[in-house]
Amino acid sequence: MAAPLTLLLVVAVTVRALLSSSALQQLIAERVEVVSPISAWKRVIEGLALLDLGVSPYSGDVFHETPLIIYLFHFVVDYAEITFILADVIAAVALYISVKDYNKQVFRKQKFALEADRYPMDCLELIRSPKEMHYIPLKVAMFYLLNPFTVLSCVAKATCGLNNAVLALFILATIKGNMLLSAIFLCLATYQSIYPLTLCVPAMLYLMQRQYIPVNPRRFGFWWFVAQYLFMYVGSLFVLVCLSFFLLGSWDFLSSVYGFILSVPDLTPNIGLFWYFFAEMFEHFRLFFLCVFQINVFFYTIPLSIKLKDHPVFLIFMQLAVISIFKSYPTVGDLALYLAFLPMWSHLHRFLRNLFLVSCVLLACSALFPVLWHLWIYAGSANSNFYYAITLLFNVAQILLVSDYFYAFLRREHHLTYGLYLKRTDGSEATLVLK
């Protein structure tokens, strides 16, 4: 299995290296779909230049990355391409190992369930075989590394690649059952972009499941575990924030990084929903809608955790998708991370309702983004509404994709409990509906 992975890595690195050294690099690095005001490499360089001039990078409104990122690149700015390629490779390998491990557990659980005769008789075709699961880790790594979105993001040197790597390491640490590392990596990801905060719920659920701690609020063991995890998480967050303070000697970065993410002052177009909405917003409603939109990102955590408390890895996928759709400055790099999980749910394909439509829309939108951007910004023959319409469609497609997978997942679980071929009371073939 190592050989195909190595081959994949070689191909991925070659593609990235070739694109980075070509003339296309400049073009890609300016695409608003690929880089956001937070993750743009140009702005990181600007932050370094300001630091060289003796000006605090946070005294202006150009640099919004964290102090740790600027210190990282203070040392490796000459090897930036290598750093970003390395981050992608680390993310892919981490995903590969974690998916492999997860599949083993899924298979073991399924075996126990089969031995305990828990599945209905007609569900045998829903049972997953080791043969089909064999290639899933490789497919996940491939989906991540060869996804054009990831490639573009890496070539543009968007710092969201680093965030993805940290998140992948967090998933690896969680699936391996290492509580401390899981908390630390999650804290690193949160430190960079706030939103991964919601991932601490699936992480805790998974770790509890692994340690056979029942998820029951009335039990002391549950609260003890939650306290332990939160202590590690908040503790490392505290250490990181203090470290940033000591690196720069001021708290300016808090408002410049987190205030910037939460209050959305920069309306540069991107693939998200925020920019045009807040550009066209009536000033006295701005704060209200800002709160609504930001709460929206965090809100789904609680109901999703309740519904999916037995399936924390699917919960992680859902959370990543929700974050990348509803966050304030999304880029295609964020999309790439949750798209990489899709091969893991290949057994759900028989229940998906509109996969064809959604993939067509996503592909068409990806092609139309640069076209309509050109028409608006360069040719002047279209206006902002054209680009905005495409971002709307793109987000609708993403929402449909995610909710479709969610539907399929729930439906499979239903079938695994009640049988695949359900009958009506009158004995005819039944159709399932949500009621």
Next chain:
Amino acid sequence: MASYWNRNPIRVFVFLILTVFVVVRSNIPSTPGEGAEERRWEASQVGDVDPGMSVAPPHPHTNTDSFQEELVVRPLHSGDIYASFQFRTVWEADFSRGNKVSHYQLFPKSLGQVISKFSVRELHISFTQGYWRTMQWGQPFLPSPPGAELWVWFQDSVTDVDGTWKELTNVLSGIFCASLNFIDSTNTVQPSAAFKPLGVGNVTDHRFLRYATLPREIVCTENLTPWKKLLPCGSKAGLAVLLKSEKLFHSSFHSQAVHIRPICQDQRCKSTSLELRQTLNAVFDLHTSGQAKREWSLFKMFSRTLTEACPLASSSKIYIDITDNSQGEQFELSPASSLLSQAVVLGDRRTFSVYDLTDQATFGSTRSLNLLIRLKSTDGDMLRPLLHAERYVAGYGLQTGEIHTVMYNHHPYRSFPVLLLDSVPWYLRLYIHTLTVTSKGKENKPSYIHYQPSKDRLRPHLLEMLVQLPPNSATEVTVEFERALLKWTEYTPDPNHGFYVGSSVISSLVPSTVATNTSITQEQPLFSSFFPCKEELSYFVRVYTEPLLVNLPTPDFSMPYNVICLTCTVVAVGYGSLYNLLTRSFQIEEPSPGLAKRIANVIRRMRGVPPL
């Protein structure tokens, strides 16, 4: 000889001032044993003026204010004509100790109260319509950028400088009928080096300096009227009768300014007085005047002739630049004047024909003076300005762009440093790492850079740098920027017209071949003595580049409701579909009965019969 006599009345005036000074001085008890050497040393310390000095009451019998007016006319090589008015009111009042003065003579009360209330040390304000074409017209006597410019030095006793600045701009906005109230923190900067105080004073901490430009400001007759009202004679008498707006604004360049600064009362500089200089520059175009005959007269330019000097003026003169016309080969001047004067202006020794309006003989038998300049030829070399600059935006599309500033040093063998100041609004996000400075194809590293990045909706970018310009070269400064998308309410009413970026300011001490007069007390024509000069062999020049007009991407202004509805719909699609899946469970669908059966069931229920 002629110029000597010409200055005589001013001498008398200076003598008068000195007398006043001595009288006032005699009220102060002087330290015993005060030697002549000690006095000279004290003179350099303006800040240490004896407080007893300023509270001394004005002498009841002597007029402590003085007023001078002058007009300079220079025929330009392009065939245009440059007229520059200067009015100078000196007020011997000392505001630096925060005392209130309520007695006004010649000094306009409206400005005096503003200065006293807001503790202003220096105030410079200019309104300009049109762009000064340095390469065609040479250097102006007093440069100004297109639009409005305001810079103020506050007294170091001011604690809340920003608040005072805000109030001051609003008050000035009312005084000059201009949109100065649009000056806020987003277009105000604190230059660290480019704008030094022009008057006496040792406060150079730039915390007390505020500088703002409004490049979009349009100057018109409603700005001229309040400006004229500040003059002691208004537009009733003296040179100001020429200032008729219908002619003044029918010109290719118009600039009016007010400069207030503390100056030394005498050579020893023991105490300061306040100088108000009102200047007005206009360039009249030969072609737009629509006349085939190539001649200019006061009447043609201003549709007025002069009949008297302002009675309150101690000096009232007209200077005609005849440097290039020593033998009358370029133009013919009538009536001719026997008075000649020489002055060093901007590193060049110029000769002027002088008309003294306080002398009745100037008006001749007709009791009116209508100077006539009949142009003969326009060829001949103009002295090329040693320093000039231009600026433009490069790039296409509405995403990024590049500001290019090109500075030319035309000196054949001397290099000199220039200080470049750029204030760029926040919505053009400058990337300082893309800053390049090249001269003659080589990188020219600035020896000093002061950069203050912008804050969105709060303050602009400020870039100041000191660049050495090699002799006979063009130095290009480029910096990339990104255009921001604004909120729809932040756009101007005509968003597709573009957004103005104020002029770059280039300040420099340009090496000169002619020695400049550095003594402050020797009387010189007003136009040659504005910028204080400490070195003999160089002169101070400030050059303003063109303002930039930059387009920004715009949202569709007609559909805020649509956008709110559509985006909320998408969010609701996400919320709805997840809510659906989260709250409902799968159930087997029972077949719904046909329409006929349902109607039958409704009827049966009404009849009280069990349904089918």
